[in-house]
Amino acid sequence: MLTDYQLLRIPGPTPIPPSVERAMMKPMIGHRGNETSQMIQTIKPKLKKVFGTAQDVMMITGSGTSGLEAAIVNVVHPGDKVLVVATGVFGNRFTKICEAYQINVEEFAVEYGKALDPEAIRAHVQANPDIKAVFSTYCETSTGVLNPVGELAQAVHAVSEALVIIDGVSCMGGVETKMDEWGLDVVVTGSQKAFMLPAGLNFIAASERAWKVIEANPQKGFYLNLTKYRDNIAKDTTPFTPALSLLFGLEQVLENFEKEGLENVYARHQLMRDMTRAAFKALDLPLFTSDQDGSPTVTSVKPTDFDAEAFRKEIKSSFNLSVAGGQAEMKGQIFRVGHMGYCAPTDVLQYLGAMEIALIKVGKNIKLGAGVAAAQQVYLEGAK
Missing domain, CATH: 3.40.640.10 (Type I PLP-dependent aspartate aminotransferase-like (Major domain))
Incomplete structure (x- = not known):
């Protein structure tokens, strides 16, 4: 690396x-x-x-x-x-x-x-x-x-x-x-x-x-x-x-x-949120918030069939990709992905691809590419 x-x-x-x-x-x-x-x-x-x-x-x-x-x-x-x-x-x-x-x-x-x-x-x-x-x-x-x-x-x-x-x-x-x-x-x-x-x-x-x-x-x-x-x-x-x-x-x-236009800044964050959430749903990752309540800047997942901290360690060691863990009573129970600021839909596709590999390595049964494909579809629909 x-x-x-x-x-x-x-x-x-x-x-x-x-x-x-x-x-x-x-x-x-x-x-x-x-x-x-x-x-x-x-x-x-x-x-x-x-x-x-x-x-x-x-x-x-x-x-x-x-x-x-x-x-x-x-x-x-x-x-x-x-x-x-x-x-x-x-x-x-x-x-x-x-x-x-x-x-x-x-x-x-x-x-x-x-x-x-x-x-x-x-x-x-x-x-x-x-x-x-x-x-x-x-x-x-x-x-x-x-x-x-x-x-x-x-x-x-x-x-x-x-x-x-x-x-x-x-x-x-x-x-x-x-x-x-x-x-x-x-x-x-x-x-x-x-x-x-x-x-x-x-x-x-x-x-x-x-x-x-x-x-x-x-x-x-x-x-x-x-x-x-x-x-x-x-x-x-x-x-x-x-x-x-x-x-x-x-x-x-x-x-x-x-230069970007604030309305475009906000639309980009909304798109990244929707891409991320669609991908996690396609990968059978339980979202911690509803679609209505979910923030355009951070998405949380509460896994039920693998360890959140083991996943975070795996993705860090394999790709040097840092995602956040839970805090206080949620420590060890959730992981959180930030998609804000200097972040674009291409970055979303990148971290989703890495996450799919890490999920398999920690024992999650998924189909490689399912999350990325779901995010790609959201992007295509949002770009119409």
């Missing part, structure tokens, strides 16, 4: 396009100079389009989790009551961050592999009028579920003044987001997934309603104080030293989005 050859098909970090790698290799510049301000001016309107908002999108140097923490510490106070809709491990992460700030958390647990039910959340919020905020993942990375966050916001706002705060880390840039139209109050995403960058940047936007709450909050922290980022981004700068190499890359990513 080639020593430097690897295929990364996990739900993040994801492969980086060569054009973005080249952009990140630009010589360093002063972070308070005109060049940086001009770059931020270029970035700002393009980020707004990805978020579907008229609000400025703030850029914070830090992982996606730091963005989730910023959303929490700016919006709610210690002792406030909030509702976390937990459809998996990363929904539960909201709970853990809230507890670290002595926030009164109620967790609305949803069966792993299923999307949230907006009407059930509406009823719960209506029965608990002291809830100040509702938190949910958009794509639950740990299960491959895409939650109907627009419907969630509509349901919550129909009965409550609670803010709706969304973790979009593992899908934004790969699925359509209409923050303003859907009534989302705070939306967070990260750089290392469908944005095709290394980890280290997160992006946050807040609604006018959310800003009123944030401005009235006396305990917003220091580094994660969103009013500092808002005031600085309005002047085409950042309150603290930004990760400039990642901003170089982000500028290129957004240019790539523009």
Whole structure:
């Protein structure tokens, strides 16, 4: 096997396009100079389009989790009551961050592999009028579920003044987001997934309603104080030293989005999802989510007649192809395939072909080529 050859098909970090790698290799510049301000001016309107908002999108140097923490510490106070809709491990992460700030958390647990039910959340919020905020993942990375966050916001706002705060880390840039139209109050995403960058940047936007709450909050922290980022981004700068190499890359990513067209980016992710799911069905691999709930960025399988971890080890050793395993209570029970960002239908056909060989090697009785053929058929139908 080639020593430097690897295929990364996990739900993040994801492969980086060569054009973005080249952009990140630009010589360093002063972070308070005109060049940086001009770059931020270029970035700002393009980020707004990805978020579907008229609000400025703030850029914070830090992982996606730091963005989730910023959303929490700016919006709610210690002792406030909030509702976390937990459809998996990363929904539960909201709970853990809230507890670290002595926030009164109620967790609305949803069966792993299923999307949230907006009407059930509406009823719960209506029965608990002291809830100040509702938190949910958009794509639950740990299960491959895409939650109907627009419907969630509509349901919550129909009965409550609670803010709706969304973790979009593992899908934004790969699925359509209409923050303003859907009534989302705070939306967070990260750089290392469908944005095709290394980890280290997160992006946050807040609604006018959310800003009123944030401005009235006396305990917003220091580094994660969103009013500092808002005031600085309005002047085409950042309150603290930004990760400039990642901003170089982000500028290129957004240019790539523009060239492809966001509607085509989203259609490509949908096609890759459909190809992958059709292939797994043809190979008799039990999908962990329904077609309706399955995310365009990650697909999960819960095998019944072979060991998920043995399969992951086999495909890694044979092809240096990395797919993700399960987390928390799903550890060892599922495997997850990322198909987002710098990924095309040809990549889907490649990993499916390798997977078929690995499946036979771990004892799964399949017909070679069945999965690839099913994916090819989906591609042909989608390309009409």
